[in-house]
Amino acid sequence: MNPPGAPDPFLDNLGRIYGTFIGGLLAIVGTLAILEQLGLPDQIIGYVFVFVTLAIYAGIGIAARTMRVSQYYVAGRQVPAVYNGMATAADWMSGASFVGMAGTLYVLGYDGLAYVIGWTGGFVLVAVLIAPFLRKFGAFTVPDFLGARFGGNLARMIGILVLFACSFTYVVAQIYATGLIASRFLGFAFETAVYVGLGGILLCSMLGGMRAVTWTQVAQYLVLILAYLLPVAILSAQEFGFPLAQATYGGVLQRIAELEQQMLASGLADPATLVPHLQPFTTLDPLNFFALIGCLMIGTASLPHILMRYFTAASVRDARRSVAWTLLFVAILYVTAPAYAAFAKLEVYQNVIGAGLDALPQWIYTYGKLGLVDICGQSAASADAVREACSAQPGNTGVLRLPDLAIDRDVIVIAMPEIAGLPYVIAGLVAAGGLAASLSTADGLLLAIANALSHDVYYRMVDTRAPASRRLFIARLLLLGAAILAAYVASLRPSDILSMVAWAFSLAAAGLFPALVLGIWWRRCTAAGAICGMIAGFGITFYYLAMTQFGGMEEWYGVKNVSAGLFGVPLGFAVAILVSLVTPAPSRHVQALVLEIRKPSGEPVLRDGAS
Amino acid sequence: MTQLSEQPPANARRWWQQTMRLALLTLAALAVFAFAVHAFVGALDTLVFFGFPLGYYMAAQGSVIAFVVLVFWFVAWQERIDRKAGVAEPSPRDPEGSL
Known part of the structure; x- marks a missing residue:
């Protein structure tokens, strides 16, 4: 075990290391911009961005390699709150957030803002209800907590099942996005590009586990946020003479509304297909709008690969602060996405339609x-x-005419520099940002999957006396296996899997949220109650998703299947509470454990986890 | 697990009540900005804020900013409650306990 105050050359110089990193990144952007003017071909610019950033991530991954179990699983529990916030923000913002969010807002208009609200508000739930308590508990993984609180391996197994259900499709989508970006900017075949992306992911996570992933994710956050903010800031400066697009795009929205009226008047747009950008509840009715916000919020508070990041904080207080910093860093991207959508839409309405x-x-x-x-x-x-x-x-x-044009959602962000006629350097930077977003999320997800297998299944259930070296060997082997399987599935371009990604939130929400919240906040919650609640909540959500998507079942009350958690979460709570009330109260030992995890001070409850 | 107390003493009970009250207050504020405000989007859109219709602005930025403020406020307040009740952890890296 490493005491928090022990000298660590990396931890003691974080500011200098990442300051140099940002400076270097800006220098590369500047140099390439000059070389582009001198005639450097676009293809080479794309290569430089992709391979330089990949090399940096891999370098951090190799430098942070470790042979310690607690370093591998929870980065030695000494990540400062601000950096943990950045790493979690990168972990959280997937390729889909980076590439697809603005496109979704472009297509859905006001109704797409449900994603912005849900995906940010969820972190308030994490800070209040879950993260500090799980940190105090001292587990390595979320199923670890369920196993200890709800007496044994059945609860642990169900936790692992939910974790797989919501993480695997998600990681396939990340690798798919990596392949898409690499094939666009490197000119590789998609199937090859997928394995290039896989190599990047493995270099970051294989050797150093959570420790390496944490520090590469910080670098990836910096790349992705710079890449996201820069193009839209340039556009705003061109249009309004002021680079803070988040404040200026009100004017853009007004022009969009005017152009919509003009297009309708001139017959370029059809009132039946035009989605007015500012008008609420055109594509989602209020029930679906609010249900989606709720499911995304609760899902955010239940995703195992996010919650596990807070296990790396140095203290309960740092875990709580990490959540606050995460929300701040995530919010920077999410308040920019609507500006992206507005600028892109204005450009298309002005220069393409008609x-x-x-x-x-x-x-x-x-x-x-x-x-x-x-x-x-x-x-x-x-x-x-x-x-x-x-x-x-x-x-x-x-x-x-407007109805003639159909733009894929993923294009808006990637093509924005070209749409606005910006130099190719900016497009290269955006590609590097999208790659950073996909890689960081894929790293976190693969680690969550492999840790659940190696720690919860192998160490806790198969061989509880395995020495540290064998546990780490197994963990790396499983990580490699999970990564290759995910890359193989992604290389098949499975459209079904991609449409299932949004399901992860409802599945995690219904399967884990009631058990986690009741386990912490209600001492009387029994093992039988939590297990039945998890099965019922997860079961009905899975049933609803599968039957409406593939079984041709009618929607219940018109609720779209991305919001399936609307049924699963209340049912999970109801079943857990009712079954708890009819089963004998938990043992005094378990009740004392609950009291102990509520209190920030004192040793972690699960000492074994920190060995 | 040697120091687990089975019955919370009065002091600890008061601390937990304050923690619960803060949690409920924070969740209520969350519900206002995540749901309640947006139910009035039609009425809010008649007002203009920095060139934005206010209802749209609240969904695109206002609520998100409110969440950020709310979570930092919650963290600071919870730390105060913990310190006063004497359950906060000592921290070698950050003895003042400021944000």
């Missing part, structure tokens, strides 16, 4: 070739293809 079919901007064809922009129902691969597709449409006059 343009002649032979005078479309070049980016349409760049992304049309990748199948991400459709015009008149066909991929917009070239001017000829567009003309051909549109001439088949009734009423076409050679001018692009």
Whole structure:
């Protein structure tokens, strides 16, 4: 065990290390911008960004390698709150948040803001209800807590099952996003690009476990937030002379509303298909809007790979502060996403809609070739293809109308620099940011999966006397196995899996939230109650998701299946409470344990976990 | 697990009540900004704030900023409660316990 005050050359110089890192990153951006003016080809700029950042992550991963169990699982429990906040923010913001969030807001308008509200508000729940108590408990993993609080391996097994259900599809989607970005900017075949991404992920996490992942995630946060803020700041400065896009895009929203009216008046848009950007409840009714906010919030508070990050804090107080910093760092991205959507929409409404079919901007064809922009129902691969597709449409006059254009959500952020005519350096930086977001989340998820297998299944259930070296060997072996399996699934381009990612929140919410909250806040909650609650909540959510998606079942009360937790969470609570009340109260030992985890001071309850 | 107390003494009970009250207050504020405000989006949209319709602004930024303020306020207040009740941890890296 490392005492918190022990000298550590890395921990004592964090400010200098990451300060140098930011300086170096800006220097690379500046140098490449100059070289681009001198004629450096785009392809090379893309290579430099992707490989330089990958090399840095791998370097941190190798430098932070460890042979200590507590370093491997919880980074020695000495990560300062601000850095833990950054690492958790990177862990949390997936490729989908980075690449897809702004696109979702572009498509859904006001209703998409349910994601912004739900994914930020959830951290208040984490800080108040869960993180400090799990930190005090001193577990390595979330199932570890369930096993100790709810008397044994059945609760632990169900916890592991829920963890797999919500983590595996999620990690496949991350690797898929990595492959998409690498194939766009490196020109590799998608299947090859997936394995390049996998190599990056493994270099970060194999040798150093949580310790290495923590410090690469901090670097990845810095890359991704810089890459997200810069393009939209440049646009805002061009448009309004002031780079804080988050404050200026009110003016953009007004222009969008005016253009919508003009397009309707001139017949370029159809009132039946135009989604007014500012009008609430056009694509989601209020029930679905609020249900989605609730499910995303509770899901955030239950995702094992996020909760496990707070086990690395140096104290209960630091765990609580880490959550606050996480929310701040996450909020910076989420308040920027609507600005992205607004600037992109303005650009499209102004310069693309109403343009002649032979005078479309070049980016349409760049992304049309990748199948991400459709015009008149066909991929917009070239001017000829567009003309051909549109001439088949009734009423076409050679001018692009709004209903003719379909942009994939993932394009908005990646293509933004090209849409706005910014230099290619910015596009390269955005690619590096998207890659950072996907890699950091994939690292966290794979670690959560492999740790549950090696710590909870192997060490706690199979061989409780395994020496540290064998535990670490098994952990790394399982990490490798899980990573290769996920990359293989991603390389098959499984569209079903991608649509299932949003399910992770409802599954985690229904399966874990009632057991975690009642386990901490209600001493009377019994093992039988929690186990029945988890099975019931998870079961009904899974049933609803599967049956509405694949079984052709009618939606209940019109609730969309991304909000399936609306049924699972209350049922999980109700069953857990009712069953607890009819079963004998937990032993005095367990009740004392609950009192102990509530109190910040004193030794961790599970001493064994910190060995 | 040697020092587990089975019955909380009066002091500890008061501390837990304060903790519970703070938690409920924070969750109530969370509910206001996550749900209640947005139920009035139609009425709020008639007001304009820095060029934004206020209802849209609350969903896109206002609530998020409120969450950030709320969570830092909660953390500071909980630390105060813990310190006063004498259950806060000593911390070698940060003896003052300030944010």
